[in-house]
Amino acid sequence: MIQRYGLTALAVVVGLLFWPLEALMHAFVFDKGSFAANLFSSDPDELWMRTLITLSFIAFGWLAQRSLREQHRLQERLILKRDRLSQIIDLTYDAYIAIDDQGQVIGWNRSAEQMFGWRRQDVLGKELAQLIIPESERAAHQQGMQRYMQSGIATMLYRPLQQKACHRDGSLFTVSLVITPLRSGARQEFFAFIRKQDGIEKLSAGDKR
Missing domain, CATH: 3.30.450.20 (PAS domain)
Structure with a gap:
């Protein structure tokens, strides 16, 4: 299960962590209000930016996971073909x-x-x-x-x-x-x-x- 969905799950976690990390930066680096106020901000521009970045992380993770699965399947097919050829040659x-x-x-x-x-x-x-x-x-x-x-x-x-x-x-x-x-x-x-x-x-x- 981890091998099948690992990158996608990791991307989801990173995407969700972006919200509190971004709130921490606004609160303690840029000194723009408290952490809670930034985390639960109702500013539509802020919400749109966070959502877009989170979805980008998830999309990237899903595409990377899909590419990894395709590569794994291709490798398995190549191994099967190689083993089959070896058996044919041996016999x-x-x-x-x-x-x-x-x-x-x-x-x-x-x-x-x-x-x-x-x-x-x-x-x-x-x-x-x-x-x-x-x-x-x-x-x-x-x-x-x-x-x-x-x-x-x-x-x-x-x-x-x-x-x-x-x-x-x-x-x-x-x-x-x-x-x-x-x-x-x-x-x-x-x-x-x-x-x-x-x-x-x-x-x-x-x-x-």
Whole structure:
């Protein structure tokens, strides 16, 4: 109740307090009669001014409260949409991975857990290259990231790719994916939906960690 009507109620209180405050000023600051005489003044101009100011306070409080409620409802809708999108991504068939501009994992759904053998809580904040990219291809991945961050140019974005990926148990397999950059405020992020292709290879000696 307070959250719903707090600003309006506060405005009413302030508006009503204006009457005795204004009477105090007239009585003790401007020395225009007693406090009681000023408070219960029957001067139509004085009454009109007090009423107008009081109503202005109330109107302002009501408008502020209404704006606050609208903002709160909008925020709730945004949270619901965000949660719904997170649930959709988490339950999608394709593996979903997101990284920040440092190459650290910030998104990892259930399909990614099954595909790569890493649980979400174990990979968040870790460097993606050390988790799923074969050792022989990590340098190229990191160079591509640096080149994009410096120039905004990359040849592997926005188009279907086939790449080798590494499971937690060391096996290699081919995946198809599309990498998309996303600007989130001042941060640069990247996300990809990944689908596993048929065929699994054993990790070669050159790719062993």
